[in-house]
Amino acid sequence: MKAKAVAYTGNRSLRIGESVPVAPGAGEVRLDVGYCGVCGTDMHIFHGNMDQRVKMPQIIGHEVSGTVAELGSGVQGLKVGDTVAVRPLQFGAPTTFDNGHAHVGKNLKFIGIDLPGGMQASWTVPAYTLHKLPASLSLQHGAMIEPAAVACHDVRLGQVKSGEFCVVIGGGPIGLLIALVAKSKGATVLLSEINDARLALTESLGIIVVNPLKQDLVEAVRQHTAGAMADCVFEVSGSAPGVQAMTELSRARGRIVMVAIHPQPKPVSLFKFFWSELQLIGARLYEAEDFQEAIALAAAGRLSLDRLITQVSPIEEAQRVFEGIDARPDGIKTLIQCSN
Amino acid sequence: MKAKAVAYTGNRSLRIGESVPVAPGAGEVRLDVGYCGVCGTDMHIFHGNMDQRVKMPQIIGHEVSGTVAELGSGVQGLKVGDTVAVRPLQFGAPTTFDNGHAHVGKNLKFIGIDLPGGMQASWTVPAYTLHKLPASLSLQHGAMIEPAAVACHDVRLGQVKSGEFCVVIGGGPIGLLIALVAKSKGATVLLSEINDARLALTESLGIIVVNPLKQDLVEAVRQHTAGAMADCVFEVSGSAPGVQAMTELSRARGRIVMVAIHPQPKPVSLFKFFWSELQLIGARLYEAEDFQEAIALAAAGRLSLDRLITQVSPIEEAQRVFEGIDARPDGIKTLIQCSN
Numbered sequence: 001m002k003a004k005a006v007a008y009t010g011n012r013s014l015r016i017g018e019s020v021p022v023a024p025g026a027g028e029v030r031l032d033v034g035y036c037g038v039c040g041t042d043m044h045i046f047h048g049n050m051d052q053r054v055k056m057p058q059i060i061g062h063e064v065s066g067t068v069a070e071l072g073s074g075v076q077g078l079k080v081g082d083t084v085a086v087r088p089l090q091f092g093a094p095t096t097f098d099n100g101h102a103h104v105g106k107n108l109k110f111i112g113i114d115l116p117g118g119m120q121a122s123w124t125v126p127a128y129t130l131h132k133l134p135a136s137l138s139l140q141h142g143a144m145i146e147p148a149a150v151a152c153h154d155v156r157l158g159q160v161k162s163g164e165f166c167v168v169i170g171g172g173p174i175g176l177l178i179a180l181v182a183k184s185k186g187a188t189v190l191l192s193e194i195n196d197a198r199l200a201l202t203e204s205l206g207i208i209v210v211n212p213l214k215q216d217l218v219e220a221v222r223q224h225t226a227g228a229m230a231d232c233v234f235e236v237s238g239s240a241p242g243v244q245a246m247t248e249l250s251r252a253r254g255r256i257v258m259v260a261i262h263p264q265p266k267p268v269s270l271f272k273f274f275w276s277e278l279q280l281i282g283a284r285l286y287e288a289e290d291f292q293e294a295i296a297l298a299a300a301g302r303l304s305l306d307r308l309i310t311q312v313s314p315i316e317e318a319q320r321v322f323e324g325i326d327a328r329p330d331g332i333k334t335l336i337q338c339s340n
Numbered sequence: 341m342k343a344k345a346v347a348y349t350g351n352r353s354l355r356i357g358e359s360v361p362v363a364p365g366a367g368e369v370r371l372d373v374g375y376c377g378v379c380g381t382d383m384h385i386f387h388g389n390m391d392q393r394v395k396m397p398q399i400i401g402h403e404v405s406g407t408v409a410e411l412g413s414g415v416q417g418l419k420v421g422d423t424v425a426v427r428p429l430q431f432g433a434p435t436t437f438d439n440g441h442a443h444v445g446k447n448l449k450f451i452g453i454d455l456p457g458g459m460q461a462s463w464t465v466p467a468y469t470l471h472k473l474p475a476s477l478s479l480q481h482g483a484m485i486e487p488a489a490v491a492c493h494d495v496r497l498g499q500v501k502s503g504e505f506c507v508v509i510g511g512g513p514i515g516l517l518i519a520l521v522a523k524s525k526g527a528t529v530l531l532s533e534i535n536d537a538r539l540a541l542t543e544s545l546g547i548i549v550v551n552p553l554k555q556d557l558v559e560a561v562r563q564h565t566a567g568a569m570a571d572c573v574f575e576v577s578g579s580a581p582g583v584q585a586m587t588e589l590s591r592a593r594g595r596i597v598m599v600a601i602h603p604q605p606k607p608v609s610l611f612k613f614f615w616s617e618l619q620l621i622g623a624r625l626y627e628a629e630d631f632q633e634a635i636a637l638a639a640a641g642r643l644s645l646d647r648l649i650t651q652v653s654p655i656e657e658a659q660r661v662f663e664g665i666d667a668r669p670d671g672i673k674t675l676i677q678c679s680n
Binding site for chain 1: 436438439441444565567568569591600618619
């Protein structure tokens with residue numbers, strides 16, 4: 001297979017071009033990319049919603065597994081042939097605003113949006129972005145580590161503990177992974193989603209499910225908790241009904257993790273935050289420890305990754321794959337095979 | 341002075357009646373009330389905003405200092421003549437929703453709203469509501485312990501640490517006390533308020549002040565922090581501009597404490613919570629430890645209580661006092677002298 005790359009060129013168009021290997025500089029590593037997942041963010045780019053941020057043509061993709069092909073000078077702890085997942089964050093100069101939190105730093109660049117991404121056969125990235133995969137983890141599962149790390153970050157910031165009751169609002173890939181990570185902590189998890197195919201999959205993974213268009217979500221949580229309501233709620237839907245529900249679902253001192261992107265301000269019941277001392281916890285991306293946890297959970301078989309991978313398609317078909325995702329909201333995760 | 345009581349009878353009317361001593365039952369204590377502060381909540385009751393909750397005629401008042409006059413059976417750790425502050429919470433039967441947080445429990449009754457209050461000469465309350473005052477603390481200062489405990493609770497939940505920069509939006513009694521408690525933790529505090537008399541008082545207490553109608557609040561915080569912005573923001577204004585500002589004032593992983601009551605949902609920039617991993621922390625009332633801290637800070641002279649007490653008026657003048665508070669938004673705290 002000739003080395004190929006997927007570049008977004010604007011207006012729902014992807015161009016399949018050549019992936020040009022870039023010799024790794026000091027502290028960099030060149031990867032042979034295995035698989036690259038298609039993220040909701042890639043779909044946003046495809047739809048033109050991020051044209052102000054993305055320089056065209058731009059090679060996209062940031063949910064990447066690969067094999068170390070070439071090491072730049074000074075790179076330690078990695079060798080050619082190691083399989084890795086990529087944490088696609090290029091840290092910029094720290095600012096006082098960041099307060100030491102580099103992953104949400106003002107000068108952060110996201111690799112695959114702000115810089116060339118991994119939907120290509122050969123990709124050169126900073127060595128500090130790489131997390132070694134155990135031999136037992138396939139490259140397909142390795143491409144799921146990035147979204148799984150998002151879920152680990154969300155659950156960690158939500159301080160989910162064994163025995164707690166969690167509600168996840170929204171059952172796309174991230175919502176489903178959050179549910180599975182929370183379950184791995186010993187929590188009971190209920191997921192709210194309006195797509196019946198996704199609900200069926202979710203239920204088969206041991207998660208309680210509710211379709212809020214068919215059932216009263218607040219009442220369902222009340223019944224499942226005998227009135228206690230939820231210890232932790234994850235708002236992953238990005239919807240106004242999700243924002244309204246999140247405060248109604250929380251018990252006293254409950255935590256609400258804001259995972260979804262809400263571009264416009266939405267009405268929030270600040271009274272409920274006051275009255276029951278709720279907490280809202282914003283959660284974005286991940287830190288290194290979240291990748292480590294995601295790899296450990298995946299290697300232990302706790303994330304049912306085979307069930308979450310809806311399809312795997314060759315890189316040449318990227319245009320058709322993106323159009324297909326738009327047409328079929330039932331799917332969870334599509335992987336692009338970038339090299340063999 | 342004959343023993344008197346102030347009862348709200350509806351329609352901005354207070355009736356001065358007789359305070360009838362109630363013999364303390366088991367676990368109860370009868371107090372000779374010293375002073376009772378007028379809270380914003382008392383003003384809400386006076387204005388008729390809480391007529392659905394308050395049974396009329398109702399003796400109001402919950403910011404109380406007093407002297408132990410009579411002990412019911414089984415009361416330990418108190419003796420006649422002790423001076424005390426009252427934590428006016430009657431805990432109800434716990435529910436699973438409460439999750440052990442009795443002060444925000446579903447069956448909590450607030451003494452002075454849901455039950456007869458302390459704006460009277462003689463008052464009988466559960467012994468567990470009482471906090472002994474040190475001999476060095478006057479009864480006037482003792483009546484300031486309840487609002488100071490609110491501030492201690494807010495600052496504690498906001499996890500304010502030495503060296504941090506805090507912004508308090510709203511400079512009434514609670515906002516001012518929050519500023520002073522945060523300052524006592526070693527934080528630098530900026531308070532935003534639109535009343536110039538309150539600003540002058542606040543500034544004289546070592547707090548940075550901004551009038552957001554005359555100065556850009558976000559820019560002011562940016563300048564005072566050299567771009568870092570605030571570690572902790574307290575929204576005490578109850579205003580839409582306050583809610584808008586709170587997310588703009590916070591640095592990465594900043595905490596926002598929701599102190600104010602916002603009866604209606606307000607638009608909130610959930611995107612900023614996501615993007616900079618902000619936290620919103622609802623804070624209501626207080627717990628026992630907050631009273632202990634308030635008493636310690638007051639006794640150590642850290643709360644400038646003499647400066648916060650705008651006037652002290654005899655109980656007979658309650659109607660005129662309440663009308664005067666409406667007419668004069670400059671004041672901070674008015675105390676009602678309830679017995680000699």
